[in-house]
Amino acid sequence: MQDELKKLLEEARAAIPAIASMEEADSVRVRYLGKKSKLTEILRSMGKLSHEEKKSLGQAANQAREEIETLLNDKMKDIKVKMMDDKLNRERVDITEPGRRTVIGTPHIITITLEEISDVFRSMGYSVVEGSEVDTVYYNFDALNAPKAHPSRDMTDTFYFSEDVLLRTQTSPMQVRIMENTTPPIKAVVPGRCFRCDAPDATHSPMFHQVEGIVVDEGITMADLKGTLATFAKLMFGPDTKIKFRPHHFPFTEPSGEVDVSCFKCGGKGCSMCKGSGWIEILGCGMIHPNVLKAGGIDPEKYSGFAFGMGAERIALLKHEIDDIRLLYENDMRFINQFK
Ligand code: DAH
8 A cells, every 4th residue: 555655646746747727736636635535545444454554554644645735735826826927917017108098078168158157257256056947937937027928938938847837948037036045235147057948940949058147235226237247248258348238128127128249250340240230139137126026025125136147058159150059959079079
């Protein structure tokens, strides 16, 4: 049996250096040290031997097992190191390679425009507030003094969720919500999305953006409104911009007006942009109607205020000489990436 043991050990000594993977190492371990291995068989059959023989064979078998275990463990360590080296080689990063440029998106032209408008008013001390795109008929119409028969309330002009709930058609409902929650002085602008049942064409979109403005305090007059909008026009369209008021009607303001700015392309001489008139309409405005102040919980005997509202799309289209509003929403990257 000593001979068998020797043979076994020699076999193992020859087999172990040839091992190339952890799987092979495992099967070699099973073959030489496992329950069904020759070594286990030899140890099991030792019962029949004399005491002396048992002692010497036992010693030899244990030595053989230890040697095989050591050889195997060393081999496995080598394999692990080699595997790690291979992996590091395979995954080596060439730090001298030029990097791949990360493509970062740009804000949409409407976002940029809303920010520009908000920034101008921020610089004049206004807070910028956002409101809910879903609002009630009360805030969108009734509280704004819009009579029950006003055409904008029609089912075909407005998106209704129910009789009382709708997608706001203007940012004006925020006037009343702000007044309800603030004691004057109030100075705020509200940029946001609005919705109307309009079929899309070059100048209409069922979803669009407005910026509302509201100022309420003691002694606010039309002169404050004019001064504010004149400053806004200069900061937004250039220092030489002039403004002009035209009388108009809005239910929530009295008196009401529309404001034109001198054409920022031709400077007022008349060109294709201003259709030869030298003026471009940009917003609606007026002194807040006493009924609207009352709806906002503000005493019209003590306070007065002005409000204005402008379309962000219209301003973006004019400023960047874009001739079709639909381009803003078509997600054509060639168009969108032009504005940074
Ligand atoms: N909400 C009006 C619209 O959508 C715009 C407007 C006009 C807002 C006059 C105002 C205002 O605050 O005073 O046409």
